[in-house]
């Protein structure tokens with residue numbers, strides 16, 4: 001039986017825009033109200049995903065969500081025809097309308113936490129959609145995320161789907177962006193590392209002062225329980241509150257892991273030495289901690305370039321490649337670091353740069369755009385095959401984007417009722433292309 005890691009990238013939705021919705025996410029705030037290009041955004045994402053498929057990786061795509069989210073607008077009292085709901089919301093609650101139009105589901109690292117079958121007690125792959133309660137525009141994602149995941153990983157012999165955690169800040173959960181699985185081989189039991197920003201029920205515990213800590217220890221522990229992991233294969237680490245206050249809103253902005261490599265910034269964690277020792281003890285065998293010192297890459301440069309929001313992938317020869325945003329090549333300190341890294345004796349032997357600037361301008365790098373699912377042959381064969389990216393799906397999706405997407409969108413355009421029609425027509429067609437069934441409210 002073969003084991004591997006598959007990546008499921010979020011297809012950027014037709015309403016991709018810069019609304020400045022994410023307090024604590026520097027790029028989102030800095031680019032607020034700029035013109036976005038949804039067509040270019042979707043194509044940049046597809047290009048990156050296709051390049052990985054061409055490298056021999058198993059690559060899937062996850063459908064975007066229905067936006068504008070009229071269902072939520074109706075739930076808070078806007079009524080009438082779809083057009084009336086949109087227009088009333090634009091007049092009376094423009095900030096809420098912007099939240100209901102975000103294409104933020106593209107960042108599938110926040111879609112769910114996934115534990116592969118090698119780690120769980122019942123030998124099945126477990127999924128829990130993230131509740132994303134810290135941000136209004138993201139808190140409306142989990143239900144549809146669950147629908148989409150169930151439409152793909154539908155075989156209950158292999159896959160278990162949990163409901164998202166209770167919708168309260170004590171259980172703030174941001175999914176795989178704060179979860180890294182380390183292992184020797186994908187098919188061997190690994191160590192699941194949960195990084196949290198704060199302990200919500202302990203008023204004494206340290207936490208950031210300026211920006212929110214979106215992930216709680218309580219949420220991380222709940223996921224570990226639901227996924228039937230145990231003490232031997234879990235490690236809980238607190239993220240350094242000082243870096244959260246400098247714009248590191250998820251752990252995947254400061255650390256990334258693959259197999260037996262953890263690539264992280266020196267300031268990423270609290271209690272680093274003890275926690276890395278715990279990982280070492282629980283993982284057994286070789287482990288590489290590649291720690292980037294502040295003297296080489298400052299937190300500011302890490303946040304700007306997304307050096308750690310890279311994908312660290314194993315190639316067929318066992319060596320690892322870093323999939324980085326072009327922003328890393330444009331930052332002199334980061335480029336120098338990456339050039340030096342390739343000369344060091346570590347498993348990382350290659351860096352490939354991709355232009356994902358449309359997503360980067362909202363604070364989402366290559367790693368934010370993908371959800372990892374480690375699987376074996378039998379599990380892969382049991383998923384919906386129509387979401388796997390090959391030449392034919394790539395061509396079809398590019399044509400679909402060309403047909404339905406605008407190349408310019410401003411927050412003010414979100415009040416345009418035509419956008420509802422465009423978006424629904426596109427998504428309806430997409431569910432047929434990807435054979436997802438009726439996953440959206442408007443289809444039910």
Ligand SMILES: NCCC[C@H](NC(=O)CCC(=O)O)C(=O)O
Nearest residue numbers: 019020021022025028104107368
């Ligand atoms: N993992 C990357 C997530 C980026 C995402 N940005 C946003 O939602 C910005 C949306 C806007 O401002 O229009 C977030 O902060 O959760």
